[in-house]
Amino acid sequence: MRVAKVAIAGFGGVGRATAMLLLSRRERYLRLYGTEVRLVAVCGSRSGLSDPNGLEANRLDTLQAGLSGPDFVAASGADIVIEAGPSDFRTGGPGLAYLRAALTDGRDAITISKGALVHSGRALRALAQVSGATLKISGATAGSLPTIDLIEHSLLGCTVLRMEGILNATTNYLLAAMTARGIGFDTALREAQAGGFAESDPRNDTEGWDTASKLLILANFGLGLDLAMDDIVVEGIHSVTVQQIAAWQADGLVPKLVGSLALDDGTARADVGIRTYPLADPLAQVRGKNKAIRISTDAMGETIAIGSGTEPIATSAAALKDLEHILVARAAPRL
Amino acid sequence: MRVAKVAIAGFGGVGRATAMLLLSRRERYLRLYGTEVRLVAVCGSRSGLSDPNGLEANRLDTLQAGLSGPDFVAASGADIVIEAGPSDFRTGGPGLAYLRAALTDGRDAITISKGALVHSGRALRALAQVSGATLKISGATAGSLPTIDLIEHSLLGCTVLRMEGILNATTNYLLAAMTARGIGFDTALREAQAGGFAESDPRNDTEGWDTASKLLILANFGLGLDLAMDDIVVEGIHSVTVQQIAAWQADGLVPKLVGSLALDDGTARADVGIRTYPLADPLAQVRGKNKAIRISTDAMGETIAIGSGTEPIATSAAALKDLEHILVARAAPRL
DSSP: OEEEEEEEEOOSHHHHHHHHHHHHTHHHHHHHHSEEEEEEEEEOSSEEEEOTTOOOGGGTTOOEETOOSHHHHHHTTOSEEEEOOOOOTTTOHHHHHHHHHHHHHTOEEEEOOSHHHHHHHHHHHHHHHHHTOOEEOGGGSSTTSOSHHIIIIITTTSOEEEEEEEOOHHHHHHHHHHHHHOOOHHHHHHHHHHTTSSOSSOHHHHTSHHHHHHHHHIIIIISOOOOOGGGEEEOOSTTOOHHHHHHHHHTTEEEEEEEEEEEETTEEEEEEEEEEEETTSGGGGOOTTOEEEEEEETTTEEEEEEEOOOTTHHHHHHHHHHHHHHHHHHHSOOO | OEEEEEEEEOOSHHHHHHHHHHHHTHHHHHHHHSEEEEEEEEEOSSEEEEOTTOOOGGGTTOOEETOOSHHHHHHTTOSEEEEOOOOOTTTOHHHHHHHHHHHHHTOEEEEOOSHHHHHHHHHHHHHHHHHTOOEEOGGGSSTTSOSHHIIIIITTTSOEEEEEEEOOHHHHHHHHHHHHHOOOHHHHHHHHHHTTSSOSSOHHHHTSHHHHHHHHHIIIIISOOOOOGGGEEEOOSTTOOHHHHHHHHHTTEEEEEEEEEEEETTEEEEEEEEEEEETTSGGGGOOTTOEEEEEEETTTEEEEEEEOOOTTHHHHHHHHHHHHHHHHHHHSOOO
16 A cells, blocks of 8 residues: 655645645545655644654644654654745745755645745746656645636646636735725725735735735746736735726726736736726626636637635645645556 | 648638638647647548648649548548538438548547537547547637636536536627527527628527536536437527517626536536626626536636637637647656
8 A cells, every 4th residue: 555644844734724625535545545644743834743654633632842844844753844934935934944945855836825925936947857856836826726726727738828816815805895895995904904805914915915915826827927026016905096997996996916928929918907997807706705717718718707616725725736736646556 | 840731621710710820830730849740631521632742821722523521531640630520410320431441440520610520529528538549629618718627627527517608600690680689580580691700590599508518518428417409498599579678688688698517426417598797797797609618616716708719710729729739748757
């Protein structure tokens, strides 16, 4: 019987939800892929726990101080690392060290946070190439919304001409509240923060950086481009006024924060900013914290996906979809 | 260098478009998969052509009478068969013999027509299982709309609870025309037939059988069920009246012909019939000949896909996506 030993680095809400979902699916993995999936290590920034025989759910509340970092993960014997730490595209975040170590050593890696992919995507891909490790990124490209899946799998063979995405839940929620109730950005933000729908420092979302990060990762990993953050014109939603919203509404238009990419003869133009859609456009109907993407290709026309998973489990499920594709590949018959 | 020898059985509009698209992508296949893809045979119901060195586009108008059938395809040396003949779910259609022969002999098969999959899906899967051949069905499950892809790839690991799909372009077009212009079914149908948007015998579409076929294939191939046509309650759009449409419109509802499946504790309820959606539902905004599907799962909530490819090339591109996944698998490094 095959054994897959998984470590989860980054143990906040998503990391923990991923651990619980993984443990609940072990019988499935055994049945479908003949693989015993063992959770051999988890760690946050300062504490962790490992056991070569596998951790059960009841031990995940008793992390030990000092057990953390790439060396800890390597010592756990994991052969698959799920990276679920905080995202920082300016430094790569803590995920960068975990991913670098994993891919250098030939461990397969599944990343949920975006920072390392934005900061050092090309270098990480090169490391994976050399070691033969797999790097999966569904959780970092709008979670349960199929985005990289569409490009790499469903539209395979077609040339992508354009894509546009409502990729950030917080800004979609804020714009919807502003539009539905005629309130200003500051009021909508305060209410969202009070309800737990926006971060206390919301700028990564509201200024468009989260959307830009996802767009960049899709462009570089999905389309083979080599964009840097500086190549993307990024505007957020913080300067949208009540008057603008009212004017759009009068015209039957719905504002969305959209990341867009257009390709002409290999040249990419990428930007993040407000776009307005008529009500008859399915993108206008992407409500609340939902997300969506529209991809135009030469042979398949326009393909739209709209996702409405509940966090954190939906993003955990996206990461475990990646895990399952790794298990599929490992279990494939060798011809 | 690897060589993949492709035969196309069924050479109407879609078969021919598939041949042309395949020939135009040969450089891509060589570059990405190190595989020379040769079109070694094409045939319709009464004529065909084969050449072990590969056919070029200029020879596809000079088919020879009598070259057709499973033995012709086998003799061509093809190791991948694309089946693009007419669909007949009551008999399996001509595709059944081609698929049976291919899968028995271990040739990989890509099917675009639905008849054989509805009629003998379980038997064909069993043949593939025994011989180790691959059977791909994207083209038979709403073409370029990602449907089976969502179930098998993007939502992998999740439990499907419900799905509902606008899976037939003709009925969506007819209902849209009836709604937009207040005309009756017969008038809309005559106009669509005159414009080439509906078959001269439209009953397979308008009575819901095409939708039911796709729903059944998704259920049996995607979800591992074992439905027969008799298990699906099928209603069409031919009895929808001008008065009904007007009443729905007054209530802000849009009628769609929808195939639905609900799963409760492993028990499936499947039906095809009119459903009405409020304008705020993205499914209400699926226009003209577009198609859509909504799939609800335990961990990822609702995922919607909307597709708007132009036929026949969009369906050809779906079949060649399947081809490319076969090439990917064949080119994968053997661990």
